[in-house]
Amino acid sequence: MSNEEQIEYWNDDAGTQWAAHQVALDEMLAPATAVLMEAAAIQSGERVLDVGCGTGQTSLMASAEGGDVTGVDISRPMLDLARSRGGDSVEFQLEDAATFRSGQQYDLVISRFGVMFFANPQAAFANIRSNLKPGGRMAFVCWQSPKVNAWVMVPMAALKPLLPEAPEVDPHDPGPFAFADPERLQGILEAAGFEEVAITPHGLDVCLSQSGGVEEAVKFSSRIGPASRALKEADETLHPQLLEALRGALAPHDKDGRVALPGGIWVVTARVSG
Template sequence: MKSFAGRGDIALQPKKDASMTDAPSAPTDQAAYWNKTGGQAWGDLQDMMDALNRPIEEALVDRAFPGVGKQVLDIGCGAGATTLAMARRLGAEGLSLGVDISAPLIEIASGQAAPGARFVQADAQTYDFGGASFDAAMSRFGVMFFSDFDAAFANIRSGLKPGAELVFACWRSPADNPMAIIPGRAAAPYLPPSPPTDPLAPGRFAFADPERVRGILGRSGWSDVDITRLDAPTPITLDDLVTLSLRMGPVASALREADETTRGKVRDAVTTALEAEAVDGVVPMVAGCWLVTARA
């Protein structure tokens, strides 16, 4: 396996005794989703997603930047926006390595690669990063989906130099992000009942409780944990928010088996519910997040 110390091609090897997936309850769910419907949907909506998430990207990269020429690991890089933003800060002599489980998204990211940026399809929970060579690690909404949080964060720490910083953005509670739950409530009368959600299960809001995050990071060997509120204005047009609500997330999952009549009713209901939140065709959304930092 090649070392991360240089800027050549990256080759990662999975740990022999580890799972290759990061799903919550079924080991193949996350890999299957992000390599098929989830990855395809994100790829189709890439420009929208990049624009929507740019305020979080900017806050993350500003906080995680370790200096020109350094090496940064980007966990759950998706289509590569955060990895490329960091690469521009690091310069051509640095390395910004984006890691994601989704082959379709890594393909998109690799097509945009800039000097100092590299991408690899890998599960950060289980892959061998080749020793402690990174000066920092970061993640924008990519760390809440591991099947074993303690193991995942311990593995990420193994790739960082002693004293290197971890910085990630994660969602606070649904109550802090009402636009995430309004579409589901509007669609519910037209869809089969969904099972109760376990708030501790891997998923978008798994890290809503900051004390839980502190516990996970402490058990996996991190120190100097700091968790602060990040309220990022993320305005989005009504049409784009309707599209996003129907293409990704729980409503999209429930619609996969629905007939056209049901799809139409759900679209109408979601549109009506979100129209009530719009001002001149724009929903003035604010992303309610935590910005978490810790030391290896």
């Protein structure tokens, strides 16, 4: 999938849905956000570039910690919301991080699940590195293998028997799990010019509903993430069966209205030479 296809995708229904569900998504991703901010260790006055900033939460948090923050994303719907949340505290720009060049250099690059969608990741990371000053650093989080992300596997396993057989896809294609292989990811970053690359596994719960139980989790899953794409591509006559399958799969994970499933991320840090 080319960057142009990603730009089209995130400026269509996907970006609109992510903006519409900003509160739920920020809550769902809160454990990963906390880990990212700890790894970033932002110092007051540092210039920070937030790659794939989406609706702006990580940019705003970086600003609150004293960073001078620029957030870039390819999705206009999400950036419109980010700007409405950020006031003047963050500069948000509609840019592709794979080609974005700043007139100034940054101390730090951060990203919460915003770097897995590049058509040419080595070239994209080389460009990102060019925006860092000598000795600058990078911290991001990305998903581990789907096998350790039950929040994806459980819904998809429930839907699969009801759907036509899907064509084989390259696991390295742009998408949420493009960097599931840590050795491949390390090779990409080192080839792009990064040093001191560290890739650390971290387990966490991914909450699909904070208090609304199975129905809220089904509604959320049907609009955001891999299950939503499967539903969108399926014949509408199948939707009632697919939604019922989702209910059955998620019901065992409902604990007093909270529906959470295990997940796993990589916490990645790296530097450029001084």
